[in-house]
């Protein structure tokens with residue numbers, strides 16, 4: 001399908017469904033290639049719809065069997081059916097039942113949308129519009145129904161049969177080979193939250209009693225033999241359930257809660273009511289096969305999907321334009337949970353890194369869109385960092401602006417008022433306007449306007465008047481479809497740092513909201529603080545209080561003082577990042593600035609030396625973040641035009657080497673101090689020690705390759721956990737030579753039976769910043785560990801390569817050609833994974849002219865390929881526009 005032929009769906013065209021489906025009774029007889037689906041729909045006209053309208057049900061690659069209205073076969077003249085649509089021309093204007101028979105082939109479903117069978121497990125993925133691949137339906141989130149589901153399958157092939165809600169019956173089918181279960185979900189839900197699972201699975205189980213006294217049977221299902229790796233996910237589930245009771249007053253509302261891990265899954269996980277389905281990468285964990293990063297991701301994603309039970313399921317979205325209503329809010333909730341469970345500053349730093357790398361780059365390129373898009377051709381392409389991560393930032397700003405009390409009261413009101421409905425952003429914001437007494441009309445612009453705002457700040461001290469005046473101005477660059485931008489509401493958390501620490505903030509400015517927050521809601525403003533006896537250093541955007549770029553011309557010396565003395569840990573970290581980033585941007589633009597880089601390395605090493613010796617051992621997780629330079633993609637985005645990836649890489653490597661050389665002894669001492677012999681534990685404190693130790697290893701490997709290679713090889717051999725082994729491999733990939741190839745081979749042997757670990761092995765190699773990497777990646781595609789049909793493998797090897805700044809952006813264009821060819825090949829089987837991969841081209845316009853032409857040519861080649869999916873055609877078209 002060519003994208004031009006695809007209709008554009010617009011928010012302003014929304015109107016309610018003409019028909020409603022109150023009840024859905026599904027009877028599904030699972031079979032690998034011939035699954036029979038009978039759907040009995042309890043229907044009625046929607047009072048809010050158009051009377052007398054035909055009934056048009058969505059389908060996708062379906063073929064209709066029998067069709068009955070109130071139990072009677074319908075005459076063929078009364079309806080028409082295509083694979084995409086079932087239309088009843090004149091349905092009765094009353095309640096009636098519609099019984100629809102379809103037959104589907106789960107084994108042939110390589111798109112992994114709807115019902116599919118892979119690795120011998122039947123499972124479903126229905127968000128956003130996969131249910132229409134199972135049965136004809138009003139497949140839109142504002143049609144909410146009560147489901148009863150009977151599943152039947154061969155006992156041997158699928159001893160476990162799960163669906164949403166509570167189990168109400170189970171038994172054998174006469175004949176003895178097949179069995180069935182019946183599930184009832186009393187909570188009305190949209191079709192995208194329907195799920196089923198069938199297969200031979202092991203599980204762990206635990207009872208849980210909610211704060212309001214409901215006994216819940218929790219279970220985590222995994223592939224046979226892997227139950228020993230499900231304990232962490234269960235532990236996370238119990239902790240996040242308690243947290244949601246305590247922090248948001250939300251209790252779970254069914255008698256069972258099931259989590260199932262499957263190995264072939266397009267997304268991270270899916271919040272189906274009472275039956276969350278996960279990519280196994282986000283469930284399975286033990287010290288030998290999961291890193292500290294995996295443990296933290298599992299904790300965050302288990303929580304995220306669980307939290308959707310209220311923010312997404314009990315209250316769902318009216319239409320897909322409101323996706324951020326559930327996603328941005330739920331990301332905010334899972335970020336808060338992780339912050340409470342771990343270190344709040346470290347979590348914030350990690351989240352801001354992700355935001356800048358993924359969302360700021362999206363906002364700066366052709367795929368920029370508002371948190372609530374106004375139009376789409378393919379909704380699957382809008383599960384983006386903007387909707388998720390920026391959407392979460394908007395909630396965080398709202399909380400800061402109205403205060404904790406009004407925020408919690410607003411959430412309570414939202415849960416009370418919108419429970420059981422399909423809501424909008426307006427419904428949501430109205431609750432907070434009510435509890436805070438604020439007009440949130442301008443704040444709502446965050447949902448409408450794309451692009452990353454820039455705050456330009458400057459300050460001046462008047463010694464005689466003992467005042468300090470801060471000038472703030474905001475701008476947002478044009479983005480596709482939005483040439484003119486309006487000022488948004490920006491909460492700027494700040495402090496004025498004097499020689500003895502934070503100075504008291506005294507001002508009569510109406511822009512000062514108290515508690516160290518200025519609200520910048522105009523193009524520019526000035527705030528004057530009184531009783532400022534000494535020239536302070538402004539510490540702006542504490543805790544990263546708004547998702548913006550900040551331009552503030554502080555001398556390196558002032559930034560180093562903030563690093564040493566700021567009471568806000570985020571800005572301590574930010575201060576050194578800014579020093580490094582400025583030098584990297586300068587050297588990335590102009591290689592003759594290398595001398596400045598050496599000077600900067602001296603400053604950074606000077607600040608880091610004391611810090612690593614005195615403070616780092618007490619808070620290693622924070623110190624690990626401090627030691628890590630800004631990413632190369634972030635430097636490229638800051639440069640913004642005529643980007644030469646090789647120059648950025650050279651600058652980045654040069655700065656790292658210099659810092660490593662100057663810190664050499666400190667790094668070795670630090671590694672010794674942190675080298676406890678304690679057995680592995682995934683807790684945040686232990687993970688922090690490993691993180692810092694391994695950051696140090698990376699710097700040593702760059703600055704003293706022989707010593708680094710020796711340490712890495714020794715660490716690989718002595719480690720009792722994957723985190724340290726993988727860090728050894730990553731450090732070794734920086735040092736070309738036989739030792740590296742030996743370690744790569746040893747790693748593959750050690751983990752030959754562990755596909756999820758080999759994913760990391762594939763990615764580590766795909767990220768090597770050397771000219772030979774493309775050939776290496778091509779060779780790895782023939783390795784038994786790789787498969788083009790498994791999304792995790794593709795994301796690791798091909799996605800890893802596309803994230804390799806210098807090699808994806810090879811000057812000869814071969815990197816673009818390779819990825820473009822894979823996108824085209826993959827599109828035939830799995831359009832969603834293909835379109836994600838094509839998103840790697842999103843920053844092509846900022847490249848220097850030579851690479852730009854080559855990238856554009858490959859994008860055009862993809863766009864002109866016949867029979868593209870809607871997913872890929874849409875991304876190609878928008879990226880080129």
Ligand SMILES: [Zn+2]
Nearest residue numbers: 304308327330
């Ligand atoms: Zn989500």
